[in-house]
Amino acid sequence: MDEFASIRHWTANRQPASWQHARGVALGIGDDAAALDFGNAEDGITGDKRLLLAMDTMVESVHFSERTMRDEDIGFKALAANVSDIAAMGGVPLHAVVSVSVPRAYGAERMKRVYDGLYSCAERYGIAVVGGDTTSSPAHMVISVALTGAVEAGLELRRSGAKAGDAVFVTGPVGMSAAGLHLLQHAGASRWAEGSQRLDDNSYGVLCAAHQRPAPSVLAGRLLLKSGFCHSLNDVSDGLSSEAWELAEASGLRLVLEERLLPKSGSLSTYAASVGVNPLEWMLYGGEDYVLVGTVLRESADSVKAEFHRHGLPFYVIGRTEEGPPDVELIPLSSRMDGAGAKAPRGHRVKVEKKGYNHFGT
Amino acid sequence: MDEFASIRHWTANRQPASWQHARGVALGIGDDAAALDFGNAEDGITGDKRLLLAMDTMVESVHFSERTMRDEDIGFKALAANVSDIAAMGGVPLHAVVSVSVPRAYGAERMKRVYDGLYSCAERYGIAVVGGDTTSSPAHMVISVALTGAVEAGLELRRSGAKAGDAVFVTGPVGMSAAGLHLLQHAGASRWAEGSQRLDDNSYGVLCAAHQRPAPSVLAGRLLLKSGFCHSLNDVSDGLSSEAWELAEASGLRLVLEERLLPKSGSLSTYAASVGVNPLEWMLYGGEDYVLVGTVLRESADSVKAEFHRHGLPFYVIGRTEEGPPDVELIPLSSRMDGAGAKAPRGHRVKVEKKGYNHFGT
Structure with missing residues (x-):
């Protein structure tokens, strides 16, 4: 299987088009970039909203090993770590893109399980997976996820706002x-x-x-x-x-x-x-x-x-x-x-x- | 240097706040996620606009080696590949998040050069770098970039629209x-x-x-x-x-x-x-x-x-x-x-x- 066939195989029919549409997805996986109606996504944000953007990476042997994480866990946690970043801004997660680089020897079954875990997390948090890529890796798996979110403009919760006496x-x-x-x-x-x-x-x-x-x-x-x-x-x-x-x-x-x-x-x-x-x-x-x-x-x-x-x-x-x-x-x-x-x-x-x-x- | 100190070192003062502000950046590098006024970014898009989102990864020994790419080239090209995805939708690139996993032995100087190249590309295309992370890697460098863009809603150029006789x-x-x-x-x-x-x-x-x-x-x-x-x-x-x-x-x-x-x-x-x-x-x-x-x-x-x-x-x-x-x-x-x-x-x-x-x- 070539890269596109693989990604289609791992991602096809995971999320119904109508469900993605409600998250503002005009064009999801399969083109050069996803196209998102950010303003119209059903995210519960009223009034002006801001786009949140986070990214997080997990590296085999640094963040996980076969001993500590099942393949499904790897996919789940890579997305969950980003959800945590959006939550820490007070926002609502919306759209994820995923990049996995993986040794060929790991095979398609393991990749499928990584995606199983990722989609399981996406389902739990209502996140539309809208793109990404897979590449081969000479030695170890690396999974990067970027995640968008929405938050009321000006109300995002920053690190810098603490006041003495809080x-x-x-x-x-x-x-x-x-x-x-x-x-x-x-x-x-x-x-x-x-x-x-x-x-x-x-x-x-x-x-x-x-x-x-x-x-x-x-x-x-x-x-x-x-x-x-x-x-x-x-x-x-x-x-x-x-x-x-x-x-x-x-x-x-x-x-x-x-x-x-x-x-x-x-x-x-x-x-x-x-x-x-x-x-x-x-x-x-x-x-x-x-x-x-x-x-x-x-x-x-x-x-x-x-x-x-x-x-x-x-x-x-x-x-x-x-x-x-x-x-x-x-x-x-x-x-x-x-x-x-x-x-x-x-x-x-x-x-x-x-x-x-x-x-x-x- | 810890991770945050490093990222601050490599990214500080690269792009003036006023310039980032014009790209819609309300909150850039340094918090859990970037906060972006997507609707108000000066991107030349008139009327309803859609958010574009692309992601691309380059892996050492698969996409580049010391023989083929200087460190600056790696950073430049990792972003440029994503710019190409946004261009292929007919869009305008806006905000990038960057994740680099790198063996500790590569040292801070090489990382700085990777970022030099990345920012050089960002400057050429008017892209605000708004976040990301660095992690260590056991064996080889992996660089992932996710890039947002904007395009007139409904006018994005897809792969699927060709007509016979074109x-x-x-x-x-x-x-x-x-x-x-x-x-x-x-x-x-x-x-x-x-x-x-x-x-x-x-x-x-x-x-x-x-x-x-x-x-x-x-x-x-x-x-x-x-x-x-x-x-x-x-x-x-x-x-x-x-x-x-x-x-x-x-x-x-x-x-x-x-x-x-x-x-x-x-x-x-x-x-x-x-x-x-x-x-x-x-x-x-x-x-x-x-x-x-x-x-x-x-x-x-x-x-x-x-x-x-x-x-x-x-x-x-x-x-x-x-x-x-x-x-x-x-x-x-x-x-x-x-x-x-x-x-x-x-x-x-x-x-x-x-x-x-x-x-x-x-």
Whole structure:
């Protein structure tokens, strides 16, 4: 099969023309470029709207391996990472183009599964896949996705809008994906192959799913935008620390997080204890959780939280912002000992390192 | 340098904010996604406009190597290939996002040069670079670019609109890039290193430039769209044969090309003769020329050609379309001998193979 025949094979009849039409697609896969009636797409945006454009790439052996991700997961997550970017602007995702470069030896079946996962994600988020290309690769798979979205003009949620005195929040637990990756790298593949119960165990399955099938919440971003109280927003792709630092630097202030307020899942704690890892390490420096982190007007945090709960979504206030040069600090659990074994004084702060997520320690 | 610092370093101050603003950029590089006032971009489109979206990827050792492309060329060509896709819809390019995955050993200097070339292309075509990412790669460089554009709603030039009796045209010589690649692979690098005159020779320099710095013409696409006579359009990325077959299949008719009408540059002929290659092989099956191929209402071909010439652009009628199942045929030069050494009869046709461009024979 030549390239076009392959792409047609993998993409034909995946999304009905009428459904694509509702997303503004005048011309989809199969020409030089897609043609999109952006102004008329049914995206729920009223009034003037802006076009959002994001792009994200996943590289085999850097972001995934056969041990950590099934082919379907690769396609799903490549698109989901972009959905997270659009959600972090408060927008609605619309149109995706996809480029895969892949060693010939991987064969058509594996490519089909990558596309299966991609379309599964597209269906979940109502995204029209409108183009892309495939090329061969000498050694490893690389998948790039570019995604458009729409947002009310002027209301997009930037990193730079935080104000001193804001409440800092996250919209879900952090560190789950890093724990899942650790599990998959250290125990996952062999246990899986042996059919052990361990991975079927619900708590561990949740960790693997967090890594393999992240579920960014477009609704969370929309609720934040519509609340009118959200001053800054980011998605947790490179770890809470890294994203908090971005907010601090873009907005020019200090973020103070409280360890006791950080949402920590039971499965994360259990697994971390079983392998002797400090869960805080994953929670601060693990990436790819694709929850949202941002700041809201402090007085409105409760009402935003209530609105999230009405929609069945979690919302955790984890700290606050302060005047000052860009910085991120953490107030540890008061029971935690300091380096010398003494109990840290109440309200004691430690600096949060500005380090990002390193997938495979490279 | 972390990823963000690097991207900022390579992209900072490349394009003034006021200039980006004129292209509709409300928020460029540095947040989760770019925010674009698509409706208000100064793109020369009047009335309802559609968003165009294209994506293209280049892979080291598949599309380029150190022998064939300088780092600046890689960045330039990755964007130019997408410009060609937008031009082939009759549109105007607007906003680019760029993703590069690169081995760490390549270092920051090489990345800077890739971006130098990319921005050089962006400047030439008035494209705002609004985002993207860099990731590490275990073995080879992969560069993906997604590009938006704008076009008058409903007037975009598709592959599927050719009508029987149309004139088939190309907007420039074909086979130049393939000849340049051959030269670079077989003689280029060593000659270059030796400082020989050979590559400084104008005719050979033209061939190398055709491969390394393709110059798609947005104006050509705009003239075709505005003429109202262009029924179908494609860009020559995978070779004239492959693109002609796409037009034939998308439009459901036969294309008949005449060898005597194909534009053949003198440098192509000279170089082909010097290395014993039939230039027709490069002209039909060589790719990456990024000229446009399409069909116009036959009676209007002369007026379109005159309009092209008024703008200093070439325009060559190379054949016609006929009723029939999708097919591409060539009428060889009447002086050409057939396989048995006999002179082919006048008007004799040969089938043009539906084969695409293979960069490195893989």
